[in-house]
Amino acid sequence: MIKYNHNLLxxxxxxxxxxxxxxxxxxxxxxxxxxxxxxxxxxxxNQLLAMKEELIENNINFRHLDTLFFGGGTPSLMPLKIVESIIDISKKIFGFKKNIEITLEANPSSYESKKFIKFKQLGINRISIGAQSLNNKYLEFLGRLHNIEDVKIALNNASEIFDNISVDLIYAFHGQKIHDWINELESFLNTYNLQHLSLYQLTIEEGTKFFKDHKNGIIKLKDNDKAAEFYDISNKVLSDFRFIKYEVSNYAKNGFKCKHNLNYWNSENWIGVGPGAYGRLWSAKKNKNRIEYQNYKNPKTWLSKNLLQPDFEKITKLDTNVSDIDTLTMGLRLYEGLEISKINNLSIINFKSLKELQNQNMLTFKNDVLKVNKKHMIKLNSILDYLISH
Ligand SMILES: C[S@@+](CC[C@H](N)C(=O)[O-])C[C@H]1O[C@@H](n2cnc3c(N)ncnc32)[C@H](O)[C@@H]1O
Ligand code: SF4
Structure with missing residues (x-):
């Protein structure tokens, strides 16, 4: 029986x-x-209309969309007519909350930053700029087509247009010196008035060019201790600049946490449209379940499958255990922790491990909120592995 009421969309x-x-x-x-x-x-x-039917069919009680997020890929390359149509259609179909957050991910190339004003006119009120690095050497290493000058132009442009700007950066490269990183970050934060930052340590993902290069010894990763050092110092710099760290990799000025991503981490309802996107809804029907809607990944397949009528690749009723583990995994990413009443079957938690983690000061469990202690957030994956009953 689902105990918690999820009503954001x-x-x-x-x-x-x-x-x-x-x-x-x-x-x-x-x-x-x-x-x-x-x-x-x-x-x-077609997909948006189908999802409206799903909301009705599953008795999902929602009052308009809370957030809309254009992600990618590179959505700043989207033809404006498509962005405009999606905003119009979704507003008509679902309605928009008065303070809806509408984000678009953008690359800092000159072509894209010229479009910022148009995006704002269409209703985008939050822009997330993929600067990725503050150093030309690392931008080249990351295979990016832009340089520091483009980042500067994009941010200056964005500052004139948007009140809510986020920047993505990747760091902790092999060979990167800690004082260089601190200097870059501090001078960046002194120059621009940002509301949000996502700082990701470089990870090597299967199927990428870096995966092959790493296997062949062409690129190396920082060892865990060094990576932890980079993480701690970044937290300190961001806190000096009055950013609140609210998730493993995310920092926001007061009032600027990303509402959209919070809905994922809080396991709320979301619709996903477009190639490879997935959505999850809490059905309010008799046998309450979480339902997952998975889209075809290949753009051409997705397009042709949905052109005449909507077609999701897979619609799955999630098993309660799978869904609970997901709720726990996502919820513990947040610094404010997870309300335990969101877990439907507590047997997914190994309470003996929980006690031990509490004794080691890695976790706290107070007033029904389970929380990973800030200092240990970088070890979240191993903490989860230990905490979940296998
Ligand atoms: C979908 S991308 C953002 C949109 C845009 N295409 C861009 O690259 O700027 C999401 C973010 O994930 C981060 N990211 C992607 N792959 C990563 C990896 N292997 N290691 C660390 N961060 C990664 C990057 O910071 C990137 O901005
Ligand atoms: S990281 Fe590069 S390839 Fe990946 S979505 Fe962004 S621009 Fe595209």
């Missing part, structure tokens, strides 16, 4: 194309190709 729109494929990236992203704009609008529309 988000919409994720995936745009699968990029200028080029970055060697570290395992996202569903493909090199730009010629597309038929009207066909793409039709396929998105």
């Amino acid at each position: 988000s919409l994720y729109v995936h745009w699968p194309y990029c200028e080029s494929k970055c060697p570290y990236c395992d996202f569903n992203s493909h090199i730009n190709e010629k597309i038929n704009i009207n066909d793409w609008i039709k396929s998105y529309k």
Whole structure:
């Protein structure tokens, strides 16, 4: 029996194309190709209409969309007509909350930053810029097509247009010196007035060019101790600049946490449309279940399958255990922790391990909130592994 009432609703729109494929990236992203704009609008529309039916069919009580997120791929490359149509259609179908957060991920190339004003006019009120590095040497290593000058232009442009700007950075490369990183970060934060930052340590993902290079010894990763040192110092710098760390890799100024991602971490309801996107809804029908909607990954397959009528690759009723483990895994990413009443079957937690983790000061469990202690957040994966009953 589902105990917790999930009543927030988000919409994720995936745009699968990029200028080029970055060697570290395992996202569903493909090199730009010629597309038929009207066909793409039709396929998105069919999926959005189908999801409205699913909300009704599952008695899901929602009052308009809380957030809308254009992710990718590189959504700043989307033809404006597609962005405009998706915003119009979803507003008509689901309605928008008055303070809806609408984010678009953008690359800092000059072509894309020229479009910022148009995005704002269409209703985008939060821009997430993939600067990735503050150092030309590492931008080249990451295979990015932009340089520091482009980042500067994009951020100056964005600052004139948006009140809510987020930047993504990747760090802790092999060979990166800690004082260089601190200096870069501090001078960056002194120069720009940002509301949000996502700092990711480089990970090697299977199927990427970096995966092969790593296997062949061409690139190396930082060892865990060094990576932890980078993590701690980054937390300190960000805290000095009055950013609140609210998730493993995410920092926000007061009032600027990303509402959309919070809905994922809090296991709320979200709809996912576009190639490879997935959505999850809590059905309110008699046998309450969480339902997952998975889309075809390949852009051409997705487009042709959804052009005349909506077609998801798979619709699955999630097993309670699977869903509970997901709720726990996502919820513990948050610094404020997880309300334990969100877990439907507590047998997924090994309470003997929980006690030990409490004794080692890694976890706290107070007033029904389970929380990983800040200092140990970097070890979240091993903590979860120990905590979950196998
Ligand atoms: C979908 S991408 C963002 C959109 C945009 N295409 C871009 O690259 O700027 C999401 C973010 O995940 C991060 N990311 C992707 N692959 C990563 C990896 N292997 N290691 C660390 N961070 C990664 C990058 O910071 C990237 O901005
Ligand atoms: S990191 Fe961003 S730009 Fe690079 S391939 Fe992935 S989605 Fe595209």
